[in-house]
Amino acid sequence: MNWDWGAVRDFMPHFWDGLLVTLQALALGSVISFALGLVWALLMRTPTRWVRWPVGVVTEFIRNTPLLVQLFFLFYVLPEWNITFSALTTGVVAIGLHYSTYTMQVYRAGIEGVPAGQWEAATALNLSLRHTWTAVILPQAIRRVVPALGNYVISMLKDTPMLMAITVLEMLGEARLYSQEHFQFTEPLTVIGVAFILVSYPASLLLRALERRLVR
DSSP states (O other): OOOOHHHHHHHHHHHHHHHHHHHHHHHHHHHHHHHHHHHHHHHTTSSOHHHHHHHHHHHHHHHTSOHHHHHHIIIIIGGGGTOOOOHHHHHHHHHHHHHHHHHHHHHHHHHHTSOHHHHHHHHHTTOOHHHIIIIIIHHHHHHHHHHHHHHHHHHHHHHGGGGGGGTOOOHHHHHHHHHHHHTOOHHHHHHHHHHHHHHHHHHHHHHHHHHHHHHO
């Protein structure tokens, strides 16, 4: 096997385009998963059974079905109901929605980990429910779960190649398209593999350092 540096050079413009799309999907998907996951977690703590039950059913269904199935459903089925989004928007929504059911569990663990004395102190100070959550409970809970949320960001990064299935040209999609057009697979796929390592491994080290710092 001969390594062709010319193929690498020719592929790099496509790689940068794919990297930009990958980072867009990752960033927007992360925002959706973090925000929606917190909403799910708060709804699951409401005393109203008719709120908790539907939320529990929906989140369990999403968490226990493959992301790829959800991508196909949103991209191919929703247009039959006259609900149409671009491929990238569909991918972002699918990733964010799927991972929100996991971040929900992280938030729940963080909230349950807040000492009972904090709730009692808020009650003793006659704080409103909204103030108790925003000023006392959530700041402590979120601080505890930041490393776990970061782990899901890395998982989302590694799942972005699935967007290729709905025509989104992220990094792997660009590599596949280039390979098919030029009949050169080794160089572009190697570049993509190295790129994922260069992004995910330093991020994992950063999360470990952050976890050690927050635990102090």
